[in-house]
Amino acid sequence: MRPLTRDEVRGCIVNLYPTTAKVRLPAWFDDTRWDRIDYLAWRDTRAQQRAYLVADVDGEAQGVLLRQNPNQAALASRAVMCDLCRFTRRFNEVSLFTAPRASTDKRRRLSAVGLLLCTDLDCVRNVHRTPTTGPHDPPAEQVIEARRSGLRARTADFLRSVPDATVARRPGR
Numbered sequence: 001m002r003p004l005t006r007d008e009v010r011g012c013i014v015n016l017y018p019t020t021a022k023v024r025l026p027a028w029f030d031d032t033r034w035d036r037i038d039y040l041a042w043r044d045t046r047a048q049q050r051a052y053l054v055a056d057v058d059g060e061a062q063g064v065l066l067r068q069n070p071n072q073a074a075l076a077s078r079a080v081m082c083d084l085c086r087f088t089r090r091f092n093e094v095s096l097f098t099a100p101r102a103s104t105d106k107r108r109r110l111s112a113v114g115l116l117l118c119t120d121l122d123c124v125r126n127v128h129r130t131p132t133t134g135p136h137d138p139p140a141e142q143v144i145e146a147r148r149s150g151l152r153a154r155t156a157d158f159l160r161s162v163p164d165a166t167v168a169r170r171p172g173r
């Protein structure tokens, strides 16, 4: 993805509340390998259940604050698919995160958009994993590029859905 500046990342979280809340960037921000990642995600060091997800959406940095929900005991021993990288992993390797909906309307702020996401925010490792390809399969680099473009598209869709959820859910759209 396009390298983002600290100010871009700090200023792009659409669902901060209060909106003046400070976004703490990860300690490794300056070492980010932008060419390798399709989204930037990190945990809040002072509140481990809080995470940030940021990507370049239509040329603009856009991000959300996520809250990790406790893992459901009902899912134990089941495999779960991450909504962003679409890899199926063990139940504890994928978690439900929710993004409180961005709204100036107090009542609407109580609602949230959910996402099943790799618990360690490490979709990047999955999409770069060398695929086992047969003689009739596309070359590995092509498979990886297809995974990455899917990951980028789904991340952008999710990020767009947080501030515009009421619009996106209107029937017929």
Ligand SMILES: [Zn+2]
Pocket (backbone or CB within 6 Å): 082, 083, 084, 085, 086, 087, 117, 118, 122, 123, 126
């Ligand atoms: Zn994933």
